[in-house]
Amino acid sequence: MSSTLPAIPGYSYGQPDVPFSPLSLTELEQLKQAVLWTSEDEKYLRQAGAVLADQVDAILDLWYGFVAAHPHLLRYFADHQGQPIPQYLEAVRRRFGQWILDTCLRPHDQDWLNYQYEIGLRHHRTRKNRTDQVTTSATAVVPLRYLVAFIVPITVTIRDFLARKGHSADEVDKMYHAWFKAVTLQVALWCQPYVFPGDY
């Protein structure tokens, strides 16, 4: 995939050290039905990827600005003195940019499903701070309620960026909703490590 940036530290998509998702591909298909997923969404998500590709830094600036403006969110990137850890913020940022492209462009196969599990583990106390060897982080876990709540800012802020390349209002709306579904689907997958297996 030409838009994959080379050598992002800690970005292990498709690598053998990514654990196997406890969810099956059949269960993934059923979950996709629950978010009303259609082949049209796939098409418009790919279009969104083309629209967003050269705006990734601007999107991340907006998202990071939002987090930085709220101490109760920034604390998940902060040390015990409450100071944000620049190397941690920067390391996550590079993978976050790649995540935007992956969300739009990667097929929903076993590698994709496994990596959603990995992302969940990296927010959960199982693996938070480990990918970037952050030893000074004050927080051991990103609370699940924020994972779910972030569906909103990660979704609604993307619409303006989707509208900047001259597409019709209808096309922007379709890209926007494909993005909304894709984000919600992923957050539902990221929740797995937080929940008793029988309740997930």
Next chain:
Amino acid sequence: MSSTLPAIPGYSYGQPDVPFSPLSLTELEQLKQAVLWTSEDEKYLRQAGAVLADQVDAILDLWYGFVAAHPHLLRYFADHQGQPIPQYLEAVRRRFGQWILDTCLRPHDQDWLNYQYEIGLRHHRTRKNRTDQVTTSATAVVPLRYLVAFIVPITVTIRDFLARKGHSADEVDKMYHAWFKAVTLQVALWCQPYVFPGDY
């Protein structure tokens, strides 16, 4: 509140038997910031309540039709033979209709926060099937991944109903996004019983 229907079985909003939410009102305020909540959302959500009030049955028909069309969703209302339990579906439906109005019209106070916890418990194995004394249900829990995934259908299907009363496209969009935020916020709260306290 005039739009509260009288005597809905199992609807215990504000009653003393509703447990106290483990989340504080301060933590709720912080979570609301994470979904970009503003006073404008409050205003447009109230407007949405007025728009939706006489369409509640049509909305529920649509949502129930969606669930009924997917055996892997309908099973949470089904018995061990896979047959949907009509009394269970109907009992939940009446509260679900009231939930639409409550989502739009109830203030986010302690009673509201407590009832979100109660709703979470009723989806979780802690209390699923108990409110309606369903003894034949084949499922002890609505899996968390479906709670999160349902943010999409519960959100996107509401837009057409919001657009049916002659409001401008801009007003419909504002009502729609206030609804989206309100639904996501509530789902984030409903997840609480599923998650280890330290991870929630």
